[in-house]
Amino acid sequence: MFARLLWKLLWGNPGxxxxxxxxxxxxxxxxxxxxxxxFDIERKxxxxxxxxxxNVTIAPKQGEQAxxxxxxxxxxxxxxxxxxxxxxxxxxxxxGAVPYLYLVARVGDTPVVVAGTNLAEAQRIEPTWKLEGxxxxxxxxxxxxxxxxxxxxxxxxxxxxxxxxxxxxxGAVLDSGAAxxxxxxxxxxxxxxxxxxxxxxxxxxLRVGGSAPAVAAYAAQLAASLPDYDVRPVRQVTEAxxxxxxxxRLLIASTIxxxxxxxxxxxxxxxxxxxxxxxxxxxxMKALGGSISRIVALFLAEVGVLGAAGGAIGCLVGYVLARWxxxxxxxxxxSPRWQIFPLTVVMMALVAMTGALPLRRxxxxxxxxxxxGE
Amino acid sequence: xxxxxxxxxFVRNPRRKILTxxxxxxxxxxxxxxxxxxxxxxxxMAREFRSLGANLLVTPESDTLPLEIGGVDYRPVDExxxxxxAELGKxxxxxxxHNILGFTPFLDVPAxxxxxxxxxxxxxYEHEVPVPDGTKFKTGLSxxxxxxxxxxxxxSDGANEAVVGAALxxxxxxxxxxxxxxxxxxxxxxxxxxSLEVTGIVSTGGxxxxxxxxxxxxxxxxxxxxxxxxxxxxxxxxxxxxxxxxRDPHSLTPKxxxxxxxxxxxxxxxxxxxxxxxxxxxxxxxxxxxxxxxxLSRVSTLLWIVTIAALIAxxxxxxxxxxxxxxxxxxxxxxxxxxxxxxFVVASIFLxxxxxxxxxxxxxxxxxxxxxGRVLGESVFGxxxxxxxxLLPVVMGLAAVVAMLGSSLPLWRAAHFxxxxxxxxx
Numbered sequence: 001m002f003a004r005l006l007w008k009l010l011w012g013n014p015g016x017x018x019x020x021x022x023x024x025x026x027x028x029x030x031x032x033x034x035x036x037x038x039f040d041i042e043r044k045x046x047x048x049x050x051x052x053x054x055n056v057t058i059a060p061k062q063g064e065q066a067x068x069x070x071x072x073x074x075x076x077x078x079x080x081x082x083x084x085x086x087x088x089x090x091x092x093x094x095x096g097a098v099p100y101l102y103l104v105a106r107v108g109d110t111p112v113v114v115a116g117t118n119l120a121e122a123q124r125i126e127p128t129w130k131l132e133g134x135x136x137x138x139x140x141x142x143x144x145x146x147x148x149x150x151x152x153x154x155x156x157x158x159x160x161x162x163x164x165x166x167x168x169x170x171g172a173v174l175d176s177g178a179a180x181x182x183x184x185x186x187x188x189x190x191x192x193x194x195x196x197x198x199x200x201x202x203x204x205x206l207r208v209g210g211s212a213p214a215v216a217a218y219a220a221q222l223a224a225s226l227p228d229y230d231v232r233p234v235r236q237v238t239e240a241x242x243x244x245x246x247x248x249r250l251l252i253a254s255t256i257x258x259x260x261x262x263x264x265x266x267x268x269x270x271x272x273x274x275x276x277x278x279x280x281x282x283x284x285m286k287a288l289g290g291s292i293s294r295i296v297a298l299f300l301a302e303v304g305v306l307g308a309a310g311g312a313i314g315c316l317v318g319y320v321l322a323r324w325x326x327x328x329x330x331x332x333x334x335s336p337r338w339q340i341f342p343l344t345v346v347m348m349a350l351v352a353m354t355g356a357l358p359l360r361r362x363x364x365x366x367x368x369x370x371x372x373g374e
Numbered sequence: 375x376x377x378x379x380x381x382x383x384f385v386r387n388p389r390r391k392i393l394t395x396x397x398x399x400x401x402x403x404x405x406x407x408x409x410x411x412x413x414x415x416x417x418x419m420a421r422e423f424r425s426l427g428a429n430l431l432v433t434p435e436s437d438t439l440p441l442e443i444g445g446v447d448y449r450p451v452d453e454x455x456x457x458x459x460a461e462l463g464k465x466x467x468x469x470x471x472h473n474i475l476g477f478t479p480f481l482d483v484p485a486x487x488x489x490x491x492x493x494x495x496x497x498x499y500e501h502e503v504p505v506p507d508g509t510k511f512k513t514g515l516s517x518x519x520x521x522x523x524x525x526x527x528x529x530s531d532g533a534n535e536a537v538v539g540a541a542l543x544x545x546x547x548x549x550x551x552x553x554x555x556x557x558x559x560x561x562x563x564x565x566x567x568x569s570l571e572v573t574g575i576v577s578t579g580g581x582x583x584x585x586x587x588x589x590x591x592x593x594x595x596x597x598x599x600x601x602x603x604x605x606x607x608x609x610x611x612x613x614x615x616x617x618x619x620x621r622d623p624h625s626l627t628p629k630x631x632x633x634x635x636x637x638x639x640x641x642x643x644x645x646x647x648x649x650x651x652x653x654x655x656x657x658x659x660x661x662x663x664x665x666x667x668x669x670l671s672r673v674s675t676l677l678w679i680v681t682i683a684a685l686i687a688x689x690x691x692x693x694x695x696x697x698x699x700x701x702x703x704x705x706x707x708x709x710x711x712x713x714x715x716x717x718f719v720v721a722s723i724f725l726x727x728x729x730x731x732x733x734x735x736x737x738x739x740x741x742x743x744x745x746x747g748r749v750l751g752e753s754v755f756g757x758x759x760x761x762x763x764x765l766l767p768v769v770m771g772l773a774a775v776v777a778m779l780g781s782s783l784p785l786w787r788a789a790h791f792x793x794x795x796x797x798x799x800x
Contacts, residue, residue, distance in 0.1 A: 015784065016701055023694035030687040034680065041676075048672060051665040052426075102443050113441055128660040148439050177431060177660040179442045203444075235579035236521045240426045247422055248673055251754045255411055255677065258746060259684045262404040266691045269397035273695050276390055277702040321683065329676045 009302045027267035028314020032344045034256045036322035040334045051127050054205035055237040076200035085225040093209030096125035099201040101191045105161040113183045116191020125207045130175040137171015142181040146173045161194045212242030271355030282362050283370025307352025311345040397695040398735030401688035402769050406743025408681040418755045428518035428607035429662040435655045444581030447482040456602035463505045468646040473611040473638050476517020479603035481593045486562045488549045493585040496593020499528040518607040526552045526574030532591050536570040539583035543575045612640045614671035693780030700784040712793035728777040736773035
């Protein structure tokens with residue numbers, strides 16, 4: 001009997017059913033889409049901040065770092081020691097580790113800063129470098145150097161240092177907007193040979209993923225295994241990144257919470273308005289002798305089914321919506337989480353039933369009063 | 375008669391109206407709050423991003439190559455080109471002058487302090503730049519290098535004071551202590567060495583930690599280049615670059631050029647600075663500018679999409695409520711038709727009710743949503759979001775349209791059925 005009544009209630013008026021479902025489905029779709037988004041946003045945004053470049057540096061102990069332009073006797077680090085320490089230290093996400101060796105060589109008569117490094121890794125760790133030409137070539141020339149010395153991709157140049165000289169092909173021209181525009185990048189081995197400092201480097205730059213405290217912890221750990229050198233986070237990057245990530249996360253989370261709360265309330269009000277319609281049915285059933293608890297259970301079941309069904313369909317629509325949003329905003333897929341499905345269904349059912357709860361109060365009113373229309 | 379019918383329906387059955395009104399108000403509150411946030415977020419986040427520091431670098435066009443390692447220029451002072459300090463005020467006269475938040479000049483001088491060769495970096499901490507229109511613009515390191523921490527205090531503008539880098543101070547604590555006087559000259563035996571008082575120790579996290587920072591005027595005198603500087607870092611509020619910003623300005627049509635010029639892209643601000651400071655090369659510091667552009671455009675797109683999704687959901691819920699109202703009053707419609715009302719009269723009574731409800735509900739929703747938007751702005755950015763009154767007519771219009779659309783579907787169906795079955799209760 002209960003089931004039959006319930007069936008009749010649901011299907012008796014298709015127009016009303018459609019209206020109720022539309023309200024619940026739209027609310028559920030937005031809620032599930034936003035929840036899906038919220039879980040993935042952190043990761044996607046952190047990836048965007050990679051463009052800031054390296055955030056941890058390893059250098060010789062402070063005070064003896066950079067060479068003068070006239071006298072060149074910088075303090076150097078052992079390349080192998082540093083590489084081993086990096087390999088042995090645990091980190092959740094090491095995006096890249098790039099060694100550098102600087103020397104002031106001459107091209108023709110002009111002194112130029114030459115940086116020996118791992119060219120491929122350096123490009124990976126600096127996504128904002130704009131290269132014109134063959135990025136995999138023998139050298140990368142900064143745009144100011146190229147302009148001054150009239151060098152172009154697939155041109156030739158000769159680096160001279162302390163009597164040694166190396167001819168090199170120009171691979172690509174670099175536009176970075178910073179000091180790198182004034183430097184020439186060559187392979188580390190070439191630079192070491194030119195400077196006569198085999199197996200030695202001056203600075204190692206790393207890009208480590210994670211929040212500011214995680215990066216600091218990694219730097220501390222690495223410093224412990226390199227007691228002779230100075231390991232520290234790049235403050236400009238980690239401080240600003242931490243602050244900005246926090247604010248962006250807060251902004252998006254607050255907006256999502258706001259929309260969730262208001263949408264739920266809106267659906268609640270709609271379901272309450274729908275439930276109000278059932279007043280006379282309640283009065284009639286009571287007049288016929290039904291117990292108030294059974295009657296209320298019947299109507300709660302009706303809205304519960306409506307809420308659950310709308311929530312389920314809405315959640316699926318929400319998955320599609322979240323995928324589309326992910327493509328549009330991040331050009332990457334948002335992986336839907338299955339946990340959101342039961343969460344949305346339950347939430348919508350609860351919201352719908354909360355809307356119908358006022359029907360309980362009708363239990364105390366005489367049926368005649370209700371049937372009269374008051 | 376019409377007015378009486380409509381007002382009676384409000385008086386007689388307030389409960390249903392309140393629920394409908396509540397749904398409307400909440401739906402419009404969602405709309406207002408999300409629109410308020412979406413309108414402001416671009417500006418607010420752009421300001422937050424200035425904590426990354428300068429995003430533009432100005433250098434002389436016909437310069438020799440800077441011998442720069444780790445941020446310090448090791449060129450001899452008599453080599454290379456310089457920028458003129460007197461022209462810097464013109465930066466605050468370009469079209470986007472209000473977007474120039476600050477700029478800081480640098481002049482590196484190799485010097486000898488206490489027998490050791492050190493680099494002296496001349497710069498501004500809080501310096502007043504005279505602007506051609508008569509005002510003064512205060513700018514300096516705090517705008518372009520906000521992550522530099524000072525222990526003690528920064529030098530006063532133009533005074534014979536110095537701030538020592540943390541690494542240098544750690545290496546020679548006796549010489550570079552707070553309050554000590556140091557003597558800086560071009561060479562070890564310079565008779566015209568300047569006496570500077572150490573007022574602070576700065577921790578930059580970069581190569582400047584091995585140098586001594588002094589006011590620009592002191593460095594200019596020491597280097598023999600009065601009124602000049604080597605490079606200028608600029609911090610500007612910009613809009614993320616899109617397709618228009620990437621194109622060469624000379625290839626744009628006049629209309630496109632206007633749009634590009636009047637948008638604060640980093641490329642248009644660079645162009646305007648180059649126009650006003652001839653002989654300079656202005657370039658975006660790509661690390662900062664691109665990260666800013668990427669994150670800002672993604673966040674902005676995300677918020678707009680979320681806003682539109684919420685708007686659609688709110689609109690659907692409101693429409694559903696309006697439809698319900700009509701559906702449950704089929705009996706009334708039946709009676710009215712039975713006593714001879716035309717479809718038009720019935721429809722207009724209901725639509726008038728919905729409209730009034732929509733107006734009232736949307737105003738309430740606007741107030742609620744604006745308040746929530748302010749709270750959100752306050753909690754995320756520290757200052758409340760402004761109330762955009764322009765949203766009120768937008769929200770009211772939206773509510774009216776949605777409520778009327780929602781109720782017109784059942785009304786249209788109601789127009790086509792016989793009164794008798796309805797009155798019977800079917």
